[in-house]
Every structure is written in structure tokens, then in C-alpha cells.
Amino acid sequence: MNIAAIKTYDIANGPGVRVSVFVSGCTRGCKGCFQPQTWDFSYGEAFTDDTLRFLLSELANPHIAGLTLLGGEPFEPRNQAEVARLLRLVREQFPKKSIWAFTGYVYEELLAGRVGNPALVRQMLSCLDVLVDGPFEIEKKDLSLRFRGSSNQRLIDLQKSRENHAVTLWDDGYQRGGMSCRASL
Numbered sequence: 001m002n003i004a005a006i007k008t009y010d011i012a013n014g015p016g017v018r019v020s021v022f023v024s025g026c027t028r029g030c031k032g033c034f035q036p037q038t039w040d041f042s043y044g045e046a047f048t049d050d051t052l053r054f055l056l057s058e059l060a061n062p063h064i065a066g067l068t069l070l071g072g073e074p075f076e077p078r079n080q081a082e083v084a085r086l087l088r089l090v091r092e093q094f095p096k097k098s099i100w101a102f103t104g105y106v107y108e109e110l111l112a113g114r115v116g117n118p119a120l121v122r123q124m125l126s127c128l129d130v131l132v133d134g135p136f137e138i139e140k141k142d143l144s145l146r147f148r149g150s151s152n153q154r155l156i157d158l159q160k161s162r163e164n165h166a167v168t169l170w171d172d173g174y175q176r177g178g179m180s181c182r183a184s185l
């Protein structure tokens with residue numbers, strides 16, 4: 001697996017300050033994708049044990065809220081084994097930090113075992129707190145949406161979804177607008 005980029009102080013891809021890993025490789029090819037260079041599986045640098053140690057050391061910083069995986073496509077069958085290993089290690093070493101992943105696949109597709117290795121996909125999902133699912137659809141592009149690019153994409157709270165036995169959307173209580181400021185003199 002190759003890594004297109006690592007951002008160690010990312011505030012755009014999940015709540016708080018995060019370490020974000022952009023994996024290389026995607027066969028989906030969404031029209032209007034903001035990272036088309038990451039479609040190439042050989043783009044970027046190889047994911048090595050040194051890369052893994054670097055990520056774990058960055059995640060150890062107390063100000064880091066968690067890890068976010070993006071792409072490319074983390075759930076691409078060619079990426080699943082390495083992504084699953086990374087997720088297991090992060091979950092074991094940092095159980096209180098949140099783990100998010102963005103995917104062009106739909107959650108139900110992943111659950112049904114229709115993407116790559118069903119056992120690896122289940123392992124990956126079991127390590128995640130939030131899954132941002134669905135392909136980017138340029139016709140549904142909406143820059144006002146938080147943590148997603150088009151209105152068909154969902155922010156799924158996987159823990160609550162497992163508890164409720166139904167897809168439950170993530171909500172951190174953030175509301176766009178509606179906030180008032182009062183000046184005091």
C-alpha cells in the first residue's frame with residue numbers, strides 16, 4: 001500500500017486536531033474528486049513500518065483527537081490488509097481516540113461483504129467510530145456540509161449503529177448558523 005499524504009495537524013476531516021492519512025489507490029473515479037492523483041495505487045510513498053511508527057508517535061500527542069483515513073480509497077481491496085493492521089494497532093494503543101474513515105462505498109455494501117475481503121472489512125469497521133460513506137456526487141456538491149462534499153454522503157456513528165441495529169447518523173451537536181453573539185459594554 002502507498003500513502004499519498006499524511007497531515008499531522010488536520011482540522012478539516014473530523015472533530016478536533018487529527019492525524020489524517022490519505023491512502024493511494026481508488027478504482028471508483030468519482031467525477032469532480034478533489035484528490036484524483038490518489039487514484040493511482042503507486043502514487044506517494046510506500047507504507048512501511050517506519051511510517052507506522054511515525055503515525056503512532058504522532059497519535060500519542062495529547063492534543064490529537066484521533067485518526068482519519070481518506071484516499072484514494074481505504075476500503076479498496078488492495079489496501080484492506082494494511083489498513084486493517086493500522087486500525088487494529090491504533091485502536092489497541094489509543095482506545096480513547098476517535099477513528100474516522102471516508103469511503104466511496106456505501107455502508108450497506110461493506111456490511112454485505114460485497115467489497116474485497118469480508119473478514120478484513122468487518123475488522124476495519126469494528127475499529128471505526130465514524131464512517132463517512134458514499135461516493136462524491138458532483139451534482140449534489142454542497143460546500144456548506146460539515147465533513148463531507150456532497151449531500152448523499154452520510155456521517156455514520158458506527159458504535160450507535162451497532163447498538164441500535166440500524167444506521168445511526170453521527171451528531172456532535174454542532175449547528176451551522178443560529179448562534180448569536182452579544183456584545184457587552
